[in-house]
Amino acid sequence: MNDSVITALCELVCDTSLGKSDTMSGVSIGEALQSQAAEALAGFTKSEYPPKVVALCARQLLEMFGTSLLSRIDPLRVSALQTLQSSGHYDSHRRNKLTIQWSGDILPKDDGGDVSISYIKDVEPEKLNRALFSNLTDKILWRPSLQKIQAYIGDKQTLSIWEEEFIDADAETFVKKYSPQLNNCYSYLSKGIHSDWVDRPVESYQMSEVKTQIGVALKIITYFSAAISCATLVRKNIDIPTIATYFSCIENEFKDY
Numbered sequence: 239m240n241d242s243v244i245t246a247l248c249e250l251v252c253d254t255s256l257g258k259s260d261t262m263s264g265v266s267i268g269e270a271l272q273s274q275a276a277e278a279l280a281g282f283t284k285s286e287y288p289p290k291v292v293a294l295c296a297r298q299l300l301e302m303f304g305t306s307l308l309s310r311i312d313p314l315r316v317s318a319l320q321t322l323q324s325s326g327h328y329d330s331h332r333r334n335k336l337t338i339q340w341s342g343d344i345l346p347k348d349d350g351g352d353v354s355i356s357y358i359k360d361v362e363p364e365k366l367n368r369a370l371f372s373n374l375t376d377k378i379l380w381r382p383s384l385q386k387i388q389a390y391i392g393d394k395q396t397l398s399i400w401e402e403e404f405i406d407a408d409a410e411t412f413v414k415k416y417s418p419q420l421n422n423c424y425s426y427l428s429k430g431i432h433s434d435w436v437d438r439p440v441e442s443y444q445m446s447e448v449k450t451q452i453g454v455a456l457k458i459i460t461y462f463s464a465a466i467s468c469a470t471l472v473r474k475n476i477d478i479p480t481i482a483t484y485f486s487c488i489e490n491e492f493k494d495y
Contacts, residue, residue, distance in 0.1 A: 243491040244276050246484035247456075249476065250463035251306045289443035296452045297427035300420070303459050304344035308370050310472040311379060315368075345421050346372040353377045371417040380462075383469035384409040390478045391485070400489040404461055416458050423455040453495025460488045 252269075277295075287295075309316035319336040322328050341347060346369035353373045367374050384407075391397070392405040407415065429442065464485050467476040476484075 246487040289445045289448045293427045293448050300424050305338045344370045376413040381409045383465040420458045423451045426451050449495045456492045
C-alpha cells in the first residue's frame with residue numbers, strides 16, 4: 239500500500255490539529271490516532287501475516303475510526319481521555335470510565351428513540367444520546383453532510399462502483415443501513431480476539447473472508463469519513479473536491495478486496 243492511500247484515509251478520518259497544545263506530549267489526538275491507523279493499515283496488508291493477525295489489525299483500524307470521528311464531534315470527551323493518559327495517573331490495569339467503547343459510544347446501545355423538535359425541546363441535556371451513530375447525531379450531523387457530498391459526487395459524468403452506491407443511498411436512512419453493516423464487520427473481526435471459536439480455532443479465520451470484511455469496512459469508513467469532512471459541526475473541514483479525490487484514491491486501493 240502506498241503512502242498516498244494511508245494519507246487519504248487518515249486525512250478524511252482524523253483531525254490532526256485537535257488538542258495539540260493541551261497535552262504533556264505535545265502530540266495532538268488526531269496525530270496519535272493517525273499514527274495508530276497507519277500501523278493498522280500496514281499490518282493487514284502484510285502477506286506473511288496469518289489471517290488472525292490481519293483480522294486483529296483490521297479491528298484496531300475500526301476502533302481508531304470510531305474514536306477519531308467521535309473526537310471530531312465530541313472533542314471534550316476524547317481530550318479528557320488523552321489528558322488523563324498523559325498525566326501519569328492513567329491506570330492501564332483496569333477499565334477507565336472515560337475509555338471509548340464501541341458499544342455505547344460508537345454504536346448506541348439504543349438508538350435514542352424519537353428526535354423530533356418536541357423531543358429536543360423537552361429533553362434534559364444529560365440524557366441526549368451522543369453516540370456517533372445515534373438518532374440525534376444522525377439527524378443533526380450525518381443527514382445534512384451526506385446530502386452535501388452526495389450532491390457533489392452525483393454531478394460527475396462518470397461514476398465508480400462505490401460512488402454509484404454512495405449517491406444512490408438515501409441520506410435519511412443511511413446511518414440505519416450502514417452502521418449495522420460496519421458493526422457486523424467489527425463483530426467478525428473480533429471473533430479470534432474473544433476466542434469465540436472453539437472448534438478448530440486456528441482454521442476459523444479464512445484470509446479470503448477476512449479481506450472481504452476489510453473491504454466492506456473500509457468502504458463504509460470512506461462513506462462516513464467523506465460525509466463528516468464537509469460537516470459544518472466539525473472543526474476540520476476539507477474542501478469537497480479534495481474529499482472526492484481522497485474517496486477515489488481509497489476505492490482504487492480496496493475495491494477488489
